[in-house]
Every structure is written in structure tokens, then in C-alpha cells.
Amino acid sequence: MPEESFKCFKCKNSLESFLGSPIGRGSVCEKCLSDVKCCFNCQHYDQDSYNSCKESQAERVVDKDRSNFCDWFKPGNFDTQAENDSKEDALRALENLFKT
DSSP, X not given: OOOOOOBOTTTOOBOGGGTXXXXXXXXXXXXXXXXXXXXXXXXXXXXXXXXXXXXXXXXXXXXTTXXXXXXXXXXXXXXXXXXHHHHHHHHHHHHHHTOO
């Protein structure tokens, strides 16, 4: 996997300053004040997985945008714009398939 920067899920502000040290439950993004240690900022987050988490041993977390006690948290980077673009491209290709 190519090296990517750690960014806030909400405002895309760089969270590089949090790397290399433990991220606590009280850590917040300095730009938008969103919780840093939350599911949306974790590399295990996957909305298509059971409980939206790729880590099978993790306990269920209801509020994915709020700080939690998960021991499996690892900083992740989510390029939601690229993800949205690929979904739109796939939908466009599907629609083109059925045009007459």
C-alpha cells in the first residue's frame, strides 16, 4: 500500500502530528474539533463489513464518528472523493450498459 497521509474524516485536515504516539480518546482535530480516535479515522473501518469493521475481534461501536475505547484502532486514510468518483464511474458504466 502506498504511503498516505493521515487526515480527518470530516474536514480532511492533516492529522500527521498524531502519528508516532498513542492517540487518546480526548484527541480532536485542531481544525473542526472532531474526535480523532473514531471508527471513521481507523484503517479497519469498512462500511461493507460486519459492524462496519474489518477487525473481527473488535466490539461493535454504534457512533462511528465519536471517540471510543476500541483497542484495535489504527490511524487510516480515507480518500472519500476518490471512492465517490469510482462509485459514480461504476454507476455510469452500468447505466450505459442498459441504454438502447
